[in-house]
Amino acid sequence: MASVTITNVQKNYGAMNVLSAVDLSIADGEFVVLVGPSGCGKSTLLRMIAGLEEISAGEIRIGERVVNDVAPKDRDIAMVFQSYALYPHMDVASNMGFSLMLRKTAKELVFDRVGAAAKRLGLDVFLQRLPRQLSGGQRQRVAMGRAIVRDPQVFLFDEPLSNLDAKLRVHMRTEIKALHQQLKTTSVYVTHDQVEAMTMADRIVVMHDGVIQQVGTPLDLYDHPANLFVAGFIGSPGMNFLPAVVSRNNTEVEAQLSDGQTIAIDPRLLVEDGERVTIGIRPENIEVGSADTLKAKIQVIEPLGLSTQFYTTLADLQVCIYAMGRTDRKPGDTMNIGIKAGDVHVFNPATGQRIDPAA
Amino acid sequence: MIAGRSRKARILGSIGLYTAVAAYVIFALFPLFWTLKISVTPQSLLYSEGITMWPSSATWENYKTVLRATDFPRYFLNSVIVSVVTAVLVTIIASAAGYALSRFSFRGKTTVAVILLLTQTFPLVMVIPPIYRIMGELGLTNSLTGLIIIYTAFNIAFATFLMQSFFDGIPKDLEEAAMIDGCSRSQALRRVIIPLTLPGMGATLGFVFTAAWSELLFALMLISSDSQKTFAVGLLTFIGKFAVDWGQMMAASVLALIPACLFFGFLQRYLVTGLTAGAVKG
Ligand SMILES: Nc1ncnc2c1ncn2[C@@H]1O[C@H](COP(=O)(O)OP(=O)(O)OP(=O)(O)O)[C@@H](O)[C@H]1O
Ligand SMILES: [Mg+2]
Numbered sequence: 001m002a003s004v005t006i007t008n009v010q011k012n013y014g015a016m017n018v019l020s021a022v023d024l025s026i027a028d029g030e031f032v033v034l035v036g037p038s039g040c041g042k043s044t045l046l047r048m049i050a051g052l053e054e055i056s057a058g059e060i061r062i063g064e065r066v067v068n069d070v071a072p073k074d075r076d077i078a079m080v081f082q083s084y085a086l087y088p089h090m091d092v093a094s095n096m097g098f099s100l101m102l103r104k105t106a107k108e109l110v111f112d113r114v115g116a117a118a119k120r121l122g123l124d125v126f127l128q129r130l131p132r133q134l135s136g137g138q139r140q141r142v143a144m145g146r147a148i149v150r151d152p153q154v155f156l157f158d159e160p161l162s163n164l165d166a167k168l169r170v171h172m173r174t175e176i177k178a179l180h181q182q183l184k185t186t187s188v189y190v191t192h193d194q195v196e197a198m199t200m201a202d203r204i205v206v207m208h209d210g211v212i213q214q215v216g217t218p219l220d221l222y223d224h225p226a227n228l229f230v231a232g233f234i235g236s237p238g239m240n241f242l243p244a245v246v247s248r249n250n251t252e253v254e255a256q257l258s259d260g261q262t263i264a265i266d267p268r269l270l271v272e273d274g275e276r277v278t279i280g281i282r283p284e285n286i287e288v289g290s291a292d293t294l295k296a297k298i299q300v301i302e303p304l305g306l307s308t309q310f311y312t313t314l315a316d317l318q319v320c321i322y323a324m325g326r327t328d329r330k331p332g333d334t335m336n337i338g339i340k341a342g343d344v345h346v347f348n349p350a351t352g353q354r355i356d357p358a359a
Numbered sequence: 360m361i362a363g364r365s366r367k368a369r370i371l372g373s374i375g376l377y378t379a380v381a382a383y384v385i386f387a388l389f390p391l392f393w394t395l396k397i398s399v400t401p402q403s404l405l406y407s408e409g410i411t412m413w414p415s416s417a418t419w420e421n422y423k424t425v426l427r428a429t430d431f432p433r434y435f436l437n438s439v440i441v442s443v444v445t446a447v448l449v450t451i452i453a454s455a456a457g458y459a460l461s462r463f464s465f466r467g468k469t470t471v472a473v474i475l476l477l478t479q480t481f482p483l484v485m486v487i488p489p490i491y492r493i494m495g496e497l498g499l500t501n502s503l504t505g506l507i508i509i510y511t512a513f514n515i516a517f518a519t520f521l522m523q524s525f526f527d528g529i530p531k532d533l534e535e536a537a538m539i540d541g542c543s544r545s546q547a548l549r550r551v552i553i554p555l556t557l558p559g560m561g562a563t564l565g566f567v568f569t570a571a572w573s574e575l576l577f578a579l580m581l582i583s584s585d586s587q588k589t590f591a592v593g594l595l596t597f598i599g600k601f602a603v604d605w606g607q608m609m610a611a612s613v614l615a616l617i618p619a620c621l622f623f624g625f626l627q628r629y630l631v632t633g634l635t636a637g638a639v640k641g
Contacts (some may be wrong), residue, residue: 089551
């Protein structure tokens with residue numbers, strides 16, 4: 001096991017800059033998830049750690065060793081590909097034992113290690129089969145097995161679950177997490193699915209357009225998104241955003257919406273009277289039917305059994321509200337809603353940066 | 360076939376399909392049958408019996424004459440040498456070139472591809488005179504080596520594109536997985552890529568072999584002595600000044616089919632997977 005340190009790493013394809021100045025340190029044994037929309041460069045970063053992509057500038061270290069010019073085979077890493085990349089002409093046992101065999105490990109030891117990994121993944125009965133004789137889920141397990149028999153310094157995953165159906169994906173998610181808790185091998189996991197990121201990660205790295213937006217624990221990112229992008233990306237249903245103007249009088253600070261309704265915000269925030277801001281409110285932080293005076297008009301109601309989702313309009317913008325329990329309200333009704341000052345995230349609309357209270 | 364259609368319609372459909380297939384097979388194989396028929400027809404019956412499906416008496420006489428009394432065994436051996444060496448050479452070179460075109464980007468890659476393509480576009484007859492001159496000066500006329508060089512050169516372009524498409528069909532991920540698993544690039548090539556490209560190489564080998572085996576134009580032009588003739592040129596020796604010895608010519612043709620059949624029989628296993636590889640996602 002080892003840490004991974006990425007210092008000021010860049011990637012250019014010709015004149016096109018795909019990653020700019022990425023800095024990231026991953027601790028020994030940590031499970032880090034790289035998440036972001038398609039094309040943001042997360043696979044590129046992962047492949048640079050693997051040695052499959054050249055590093056245009058900067059430095060990547062695995063443990064103490066700078067690996068910029070080390071061949072993939074000498075980096076002591078294992079990678080699970082989205083396509084699984086199983087060798088079609090080798091049976092499951094040979095697929096899993098290939099790396100050990102290349103290292104001239106004794107036959108009995110390869111046999112034992114493959115057997116143990118297969119058992120752990122429930123693959124023992126498939127060892128003599130070819131990949132094409134397996135289902136998608138079984139192939140995915142073989143790909144996992146091929147990685148774990150190695151006992152590498154670092155596991156790299158590139159969207160390993162995206163070819164599975166929804167149910168199996170949830171199952172494998174917990175299984176990978178359980179596996180990590182047992183093996184404690186440093187892992188870097190790429191996904192574009194924020195739920196996968198939230199559920200699996202020790203720390204999440206949110207990327208956008210080749211730039212790291214924020215690094216933090218799942219709840220850190222959820223509670224204190226550093227900018228509008230992270231705020232909108234993390235959480236489902238997503239955060240509601242409303243433009244507002246700050247009005248300050250004495251101790252009270254309010255955000256005034258375009259239709260004149262006001263929402264109280266944390267008075268310690270560094271905002272001035274008359275300043276334009278974007279406020280963000282998570283759907284579950286809006287209290288339905290409170291004594292408050294904010295009024296929202298219901299457009300659509302989605303009953304989920306345990307909870308209810310309301311799509312409403314507030315100040316002419318769509319606002320999603322997530323409430324526990326059931327409702328007998330009807331679309332078209334107007335309802336009173338309440339929002340606690342502490343639950344309102346405030347952002348600078350020009351830079352997108354979060355505005356924090358004065359220290 | 361589709362469920363729900365009536366039994367009768369299904370049977371009719373099958374009959375139609377098999378009739379069409381049978382008609383095609385007959386159409387394709389009939390000339391071969393005719394060759395075989397004439398090869399076993401005694402000289403005396405060839406013109407006297409009219410058109411029949413099978414002569415009233417068959418004979419191996421033509422085969423015996425061809426094998427014993429003509430230079431045909433020599434031609435035959437020459438053809439085997441030229442075709443096998445050409446097929447192996449082309450397959451090796453085309454595999455290397457196809458791999459490079461498929462996997463690497465290098466300066467002049469497009470130029471190379473375009474030039475390869477250009478060589479395929481003009482008629483061969485045009486290049487015969489200059490090639491004759493060149494080969495003459497190199498002392499390579501009337502030699503099997505000369506033929507092998509020419510055949511290799513003329514088959515490489517197509518074979519390279521063929522091999523490139525086979526390499527393109529192998530996902531890059533596989534190579535990368537192998538390299539992460541501990542292979543160098545050449546090990547990944549040897550242990551993962553080549554085993555998966557064998558069907559493609561088989562197809563290329565078969566294709567080039569057939570092309571070289573039946574080539575006439577260059578062989579006719581570059582070879583003059585009997586000892587260096589390939590069988591395609593040799594066949595023409597059965598056309599005498601005053602008569603064509605059809606029986607012997609056809610016997611020789613049937614014999615010439617044998618190695619091609621053997622070759623394809625041997626390759627068939629690879630060919631079927633080779634030509635359909637990529638058609639089905641596995
Ligand atoms: N070989 C290449 N040449 C030029 N540009 C490339 C190349 N490979 C990737 N890119 C560009 O780099 C950017 C990042 O690609 P990358 O594969 O890392 O995205 P990603 O975040 O993994 O997206 P996805 O979720 O779709 O897999 C993309 O804009 C892509 O177009
Ligand atoms: Mg990707």
